[in-house]
Amino acid sequence: ETGVTQSPTHLIKTRGQQVTLRCSSQSGHNTVSWYQQALGQGPQFIFQYYREEENGRGNFPPRFSGLQFPNYSSELNVNALELDDSALYLCASSGTSGMFGANVLTFGAGSRLTVL
Amino acid sequence: GESVGLHLPTLSVQEGDNSIINCAYSNSASDYFIWYKQESGKGPQFIIDIRSNMDKRQGQRVTVLLNKTVKHLSLQIAATQPGDSAVYFCAEVKAAGNKLTFGGGTRVLVKP
Numbered sequence: 411e412t413g414v415t416q417s418p419t420h421l422i423k424t425r426g427q428q429v430t431l432r433c434s435s436q437s438g439h440n441t442v443s444w445y446q447q448a449l450g451q452g453p454q455f456i457f458q459y460y461r462e463e464e465n466g467r468g469n470f471p472p473r474f475s476g477l478q479f480p481n482y483s484s485e486l487n488v489n490a491l492e493l494d495d496s497a498l499y500l501c502a503s504s505g506t507s508g509m510f511g512a513n514v515l516t517f518g519a520g521s522r523l524t525v526l
Numbered sequence: 527g528e529s530v531g532l533h534l535p536t537l538s539v540q541e542g543d544n545s546i547i548n549c550a551y552s553n554s555a556s557d558y559f560i561w562y563k564q565e566s567g568k569g570p571q572f573i574i575d576i577r578s579n580m581d582k583r584q585g586q587r588v589t590v591l592l593n594k595t596v597k598h599l600s601l602q603i604a605a606t607q608p609g610d611s612a613v614y615f616c617a618e619v620k621a622a623g624n625k626l627t628f629g630g631g632t633r634v635l636v637k638p
Contacts, residue, residue, distance in 0.1 A: 414569070443625070443626075445626075445628075450630075450631070451630055451631070452615050452617070452628030452629050452630050452631050453570065453615075453626070453628050454628070455625045455626060455627070458625065466625055468625070500569050500570070502569070515572065515626070517569030517570050517571070518569050519567065519568050519569050520569055
């Protein structure tokens with residue numbers, strides 16, 4: 411059973427650019443969530459995808475968007491990058507949406523984004 | 527607003543001693559509370575969770591205590607080992623939605 415894999419692991423962008431981060435969910439998991447973790451802080455919920463549709467969103471502006479594909483993999487897109495977008499972006503997959511499943515919420519190692 | 531926070535940003539503990547990590551929460555409507563461990567370069571790893579209607583739950587070398595009266599959560603690690611060195615986060619969740627609200631984290635340093 412494979413875990414959650416994310417790519418790229420590290421990337422550097424400049425202000426105003428756009429970025430796409432990718433996530434492959436754990437085998438058998440159909441729900442993907444994205445979190446932003448600033449240095450020295452806890453992860454902050456961005457949004458969740460279930461059956462290819464957004465299923466819950468945190469306090470993030472519309473320039474943060476996502477996709478989920480039929481194979482349950484997902485992308486996080488951020489437009490018009492700002493310096494404060496520099497963070498570790500974590501993807502987590504789980505088995506069932508709408509039910510508590512934190513004990514099967516499997517996190518990837520994250521994509522570290524630096525915005526200059 | 528809703529928040530989950532921690533009292534101690536850094537905890538230094540001697541190998542073999544017990545560790546206690548504390549967390550205060552403000553949203554009494556949460557259904558579950560969870561502890562995660564995050565090692566350098568890795569994503570958070572689930573340690574243990576507790577339902578809001580429980581006071582105590584034990585796992586392997588870990589115990590979570592929930593005091594709803596003062597909205598306080600703690601994680602006890604018995605016989606702390608070098609491999610326990612990491613940042614620990616508490617998080618809360620409502621059953622419907624599976625959105626986790628994390629606190630700021632406590633770094634645990636295990637001294638040999």
